[in-house]
Amino acid sequence: MGKKICWAIIFLTVALNVVMLQWAIESYLGHEFEKLYQFSIVALLSSFIALIAFLKWRRLEYSQ
Amino acid sequence: MKDNNRKSKRNQTGSNDELVNLVNNVNRKEDLDLNRRAFLKATAGASVALGLATIPFSVHAMIGDFEDKENRVGIVKLSELPKGSSITFNYPTDHDPALLVHTKSGELKAYNSACTHLMCPVFYEKEEEVLLCPCHKGYFELNNGQPLAGPPQRELPLIETEVTNGIVYAVDRRYRHG
Incomplete structure (x- = not known):
């Protein structure tokens, strides 16, 4: 996995998390708690993926 | 001879020569802070923060009393x-x-x-x-x-x-x- 792929993954996770946060707030206000939990789980997984991608990028970036 | 003396003083500390001002990087700190690496670090941090921001809503939904009880x-x-x-x-x-x-x-x-x-x-x-x-x-x-x-x-x-x-x-x- 190259550095550019890491960049792309991180940007995709930002976009996904923005949408998940918006939907989570809408679900919370609409008392749709099942959906809220689903969106939270997706957002947390996305955050974890972003963290992994960042660590990978950092290793590649600073090993040169 | 005069030109040579002037040239040698150009890079001295405190010189008023214009060239000193051209090469002196007054925004060095910004260049160090606002670069490609720092940008990606901030982006990754924003992604994680956005993901974590959904947790308070879920926690409040779990512990909050939201049930609409039968209420006539x-x-x-x-x-x-x-x-x-x-x-x-x-x-x-x-x-x-x-x-x-x-x-x-x-x-x-x-x-x-x-x-x-x-x-x-x-x-x-x-x-x-x-x-x-x-x-x-x-x-x-x-x-x-x-x-x-x-x-x-x-x-x-x-x-x-x-x-x-x-x-x-x-x-x-x-x-x-x-």
Whole structure:
């Protein structure tokens, strides 16, 4: 996995998390708690993926 | 000879020579802080922060008391509410303002009357048979509570009603309906 792929993954996770946060707030206000939990789980997984991608990028970036 | 002396002093500390000012990097700190690496670090941090920001809502949903318990509340005698009129009441608690409308066609429609935009009270517009939030001109469909125009994005919570012995009762509330 190259550095550019890491960049792309991180940007995709930002976009996904923005949408998940918006939907989570809408679900919370609409008392749709099942959906809220689903969106939270997706957002947390996305955050974890972003963290992994960042660590990978950092290793590649600073090993040169 | 004179030119040579001038040249040698050019890079001395405190020199007023223009070239010194050209090579001196006055924004060195910004160059170190605002670069490609720092940008990606901030982006990754933002992604993680956005993901974590969903947790408080889930936690509050888990521990909060959100259950709409069966709560039957008498609102008004139907005979006291002619067609084309409305009355305000509170449901399910005293802190939840609501609006009961007897439409021109004879139906009873009840919604929580706090606008889903910024919680301003919503009123019944008899002429156009719509619900209006005057704060920012938000319009809601009278028949289903869905937003028609203006800033509101969500429907008004629907209050289910029953008529027993000529008295209108509020019996339940639904947030998402249609």
